[in-house]
Amino acid sequence: MASVNKKGVCVLLCVTLFLLAGCTGGTSGPSLISDEQIYKGTDGITMEFVKGAPPSEAFDAMRLRIHATMENKGAFDVQEGYLALGIEDGYMALAGNGFNLDRDHQKRLTDRHLTFNLRGKSLDDPIGEETLLSIDALATIKDDQATIHPALIQITTCYPYQTKANADICIDTDSFSLIEREKACEIKDITLQSQGAPIAVTKIETAMLPQDDNTVIPHFIITMENKGKGITIKDDLEVIRNACTSSPFTREREEIFNKIRITAYLSNDDQPLDCLGSGEQNVITIRDGKGTARCTPHAGIPAQKGTFVTPLRIELDYGYTQTIATEVKIRRIAS
Structure with a gap:
C-alpha cells in the first residue's frame, strides 16, 4: 500500500511540473524578435x-x-x-x-x-x-x-551607415487595360515609415512606360527622408573620417554633405536598376531633409507577362554625422 501511494505521489508531482512549465512558457531564454x-x-x-x-x-x-x-x-x-x-x-x-x-x-x-x-x-x-x-x-x-x-x-x-527597404510592387504591362483580363494587382503608391536607420525610404511611386518593341519599362520614384538628428556625408570612409576634422568649410566640403548612394533591385535579379538622382548616377542629394531618385531596369518587361507582384529591394549607403x-x-x- 505504501508503494502505491509513493507511485501516486510521483505521478502527481510530474503532472504538476508539466502544468507549471506550460503556464510559464517552458524554459527561459532570449525574447523572440522579428x-x-x-x-x-x-x-x-x-x-x-x-x-x-x-x-x-x-x-x-x-x-x-x-x-x-x-x-x-x-x-x-x-x-x-x-x-x-x-x-x-x-x-x-x-x-x-x-x-x-x-x-x-x-x-x-x-x-x-x-x-x-x-x-x-x-x-x-x-x-x-x-x-x-x-x-x-x-x-x-x-x-x-x-x-x-x-x-x-x-x-x-x-x-x-546603411538603410535597407523592401516592398512588394505591382507590375502591370497593360496599364491602359487594352486587354480584357483579370489583374492580379493594382498599381498604387506605397508609403513606408522607417527601416532602423536615420535615413528612411518613405514613398515609392510606380509608373509604366510602354515601348515600341512591345515591352514596358517600369519607373520607380523613390523618396527618402533624413529622420535623424544629423546630416549625411558621401559614402566614402576617408571622406567620413575627414568630415570630423575642424578644417574650415570649403566648396569641396560642401560637395560631400547631404549625399546618399542608392542601389535598387527588382525581383531576385542581381543586376541593379539604373537610378538617377540630382544629376549624378546612383547618388542622391538631400535638400530640406528629402531626396528622390528615379530607378528603371536596363531592359523592358514583355507585355505578355501581364500583371504580377514582385519585390523591390532598396539599399541606401551614406555617412552620417x-x-x-x-x-x-x-x-x-x-x-
Whole structure:
C-alpha cells in the first residue's frame, strides 16, 4: 500500500511540473524578435551626456570628468566610426590620458580623436551595442579679466551607415487595360515609415512606360527622408573620417554633405536598376531633409507577362554625422 501511494505521489508531482512549465512558457531564454522590429526606428548612433559629468559649474584648476553614452540603436553594424572631441582652449584642457578607453569598442587616434565599433540591432541582439565615452579634463581660466566663463564641450561622430527597404510592387504591362483580363494587382503608391536607420525610404511611386518593341519599362520614384538628428556625408570612409576634422568649410566640403548612394533591385535579379538622382548616377542629394531618385531596369518587361507582384529591394549607403554639446561655467577662485 505504501508503494502505491509513493507511485501516486510521483505521478502527481510530474503532472504538476508539466502544468507549471506550460503556464510559464517552458524554459527561459532570449525574447523572440522579428525582422520587422529590427528594421524599425529612425536612430543610428545616439549620444547623450551623463547627468553631472561634466558638472554645470567648475572652479579654476578643478579636475572634472566628462561622460557620454553612445549606443547603436539602428540595424546596421558600425565599423570604423570616428569621434572628435571639441573643448574650448584657454578654459579647459585634457588631464592625464584624456580618453579613458573602452578597449572593446574604442581606439585612440589622437588626444581628441578616436575610432569606435558598435554593432546594431539583430535577431541575436535586439538592443544593439552601447559604450561609455569617458574623458578627464581640467578647468582653467587664462583670461585675467574673466571671473566666470561658459566653456563649450562638443562631441561629434562621423560613421558609415546603411538603410535597407523592401516592398512588394505591382507590375502591370497593360496599364491602359487594352486587354480584357483579370489583374492580379493594382498599381498604387506605397508609403513606408522607417527601416532602423536615420535615413528612411518613405514613398515609392510606380509608373509604366510602354515601348515600341512591345515591352514596358517600369519607373520607380523613390523618396527618402533624413529622420535623424544629423546630416549625411558621401559614402566614402576617408571622406567620413575627414568630415570630423575642424578644417574650415570649403566648396569641396560642401560637395560631400547631404549625399546618399542608392542601389535598387527588382525581383531576385542581381543586376541593379539604373537610378538617377540630382544629376549624378546612383547618388542622391538631400535638400530640406528629402531626396528622390528615379530607378528603371536596363531592359523592358514583355507585355505578355501581364500583371504580377514582385519585390523591390532598396539599399541606401551614406555617412552620417551629428554633434552633442554642453556648457560648463568655469569660475575663478577669489583671491
